[in-house]
Structure formats: structure tokens, C-alpha cells
Amino acid sequence: MKRIFIAIIFSVLLVQTYGQFSLDISGGLVAQSYNEVQIPNEVGTAFDLYKDFDIQGPVFYYSFKLGYRFKERNHFFLLYAPLSVNYEGAAPFDIRYQNSMFLKGQNIDASYKFNSYRLTYRRDVYSSDKWLLGIGFTAKIRDADIRLETADISDNKDDFGFVPLLNVYAEYNFNNWAAFFEGDGLAGGPGRAFDLYLGGKIPVHERLKVKAAYRMVEGGADISSVYNFTMLHFATFGLIVEI
Numbered sequence: 001m002k003r004i005f006i007a008i009i010f011s012v013l014l015v016q017t018y019g020q021f022s023l024d025i026s027g028g029l030v031a032q033s034y035n036e037v038q039i040p041n042e043v044g045t046a047f048d049l050y051k052d053f054d055i056q057g058p059v060f061y062y063s064f065k066l067g068y069r070f071k072e073r074n075h076f077f078l079l080y081a082p083l084s085v086n087y088e089g090a091a092p093f094d095i096r097y098q099n100s101m102f103l104k105g106q107n108i109d110a111s112y113k114f115n116s117y118r119l120t121y122r123r124d125v126y127s128s129d130k131w132l133l134g135i136g137f138t139a140k141i142r143d144a145d146i147r148l149e150t151a152d153i154s155d156n157k158d159d160f161g162f163v164p165l166l167n168v169y170a171e172y173n174f175n176n177w178a179a180f181f182e183g184d185g186l187a188g189g190p191g192r193a194f195d196l197y198l199g200g201k202i203p204v205h206e207r208l209k210v211k212a213a214y215r216m217v218e219g220g221a222d223i224s225s226v227y228n229f230t231m232l233h234f235a236t237f238g239l240i241v242e243i
Contacts, residue, residue, distance in 0.1 A: 026238030177202035193219035
């Protein structure tokens with residue numbers, strides 16, 4: 001027990017000496033451009049959740065990102081970003097989805113879930129009075145699910161998997177506020193994934209900043225069991241606390 005206590009104290013001292021934590025709490029409104037679905041791919045019916053049904057909105061989202069900076073130029077981030085969108089409406093045509101058939105005219109309740117869990121390492125490769133540039137890698141876990149149901153039928157397709165992404169960051173400082181761009185993304189093979197931010201942040205306290213940004217998420221998969229591509233737009237507001 002004594003050794004464990006000494007190790008904890010030593011770890012805390014290391015963190016205080018060599019690193020700094022931050023917490024980014026964000027939220028806002030979500031809009032869509034499309035949400036194309038065909039499950040199973042090729043033999044299922046192609047439809048668009050956004051265009052063929054009505055969103056039950058407005059749609060809100062939130063996220064939490066814990067950051068740790070050490071040796072000035074190195075960063076680790078843990079992100080939790082859940083998202084859920086609900087739709088309803090009469091089926092515009094017969095829809096074969098998974099193992100079920102939803103007939104034209106039936107009232108359908110649909111849901112789209114896409115939760116993200118991410119671990120990012122980034123290193124600042126250039127730093128000056130005005131500019132900060134960084135590059136790194138993100139390990140993303142996606143927890144996705146698309147469900148269709150009526151009063152009598154319910155079917156869904158879930159997808160839980162790992163996605164490796166590249167991470168880039170750029171920041172330009174104007175006096176006491178900063179404009180920034182941040183992105184995770186990768187394309188190729190059976191799918192693609194892009195999560196891009198463009199915004200600004202300003203300090204309101206020594207250890208507190210407020211931020212506003214536009215966020216765009218686009219991507220999906222085209223494999224034998226699933227065809228799904230979507231584009232989402234986020235109006236984002238948040239607080240960044242340095243601990």
C-alpha cells in the first residue's frame with residue numbers, strides 16, 4: 001500500500017511538473033444534407049433517411065474532450081461524442097431493410113445513432129507568436145445503429161468497429177483570440193470518414209476560453225452488408241477549461 005501511495009504521489013508530481021490537463025465541453029445544433037442507406041448492400045432498398053422522412057427535431061448534440069499536454073509540443077486527447085437523430089413518416093415506397101419488408105404508406109419511426117470514442121496523439125510541428133501547426137493520429141471507435149420500426153415490425157443494423165484517422169491542427173492568433181482548424185480524416189478502401197472544425201476561441205479568464213465553430217462530419221461505408229453515407233453540419237459552442 002505504501003508503494004502504491006508513493007507511486008500515486010510521484011505520478012501527480014510528474015503531471016504537475018511536465019504536463020497540463022484541459023477539458024473541452026461542447027454542444028449545439030445539428031443539421032443534415034443526406035443520410036443514404038441500403039442494408040443489405042445491393043439487395044436491400046436504397047433510401048435516404050433525411051430526404052424520405054421527417055426529422056424529429058431540433059437535434060442537439062454534446063461532446064466532452066479531455067486533453068493532456070506534456071513536454072510543450074505533445075498532446076493526448078480523449079473524446080466522447082454521442083449523436084442520435086430520430087425520423088418519422090410514411091414509407092414512400094416498399095423498403096426491404098435487413099430481414100424485414102416495410103410497405104409503401106406504412107408509418108415508420110426511424111433512428112440513427114452514431115457515437116464516437118476517440119484517442120488522439122498530436123505533436124506540434126511548428127510554433128511561433130502567430131501560428132501553431134500540429135499533426136497526429138486518431139484511434140476512433142464507432143458505435144453506430146440504424147433502426148426502422150412500425151407498430152408491428154422492428155429491424156436494425158448496428159456497427160461497432162475501429163477506424164484509424166489522421167489528425168491535423170492549425171491555429172492563428174490575433175492579439176487575445178485565435179482562429180483554428182482541426183480535422184480527423186481518412187479516405188480509401190470501402191469507405192471514408194471526415195470530421196472537420198473551423199472556428200474561433202477567446203480567453204475570458206486565465207484558465208477559461210469560450211469557443212464557437214462550424215463542424216462538418218461526412219463519411220460512411222460501402223461493404224457487402226452495409227451501404228450508408230451521411231453528411232452532418234454542427235453549430236458548435238463550448239468552454240475550454242485548463243486544469
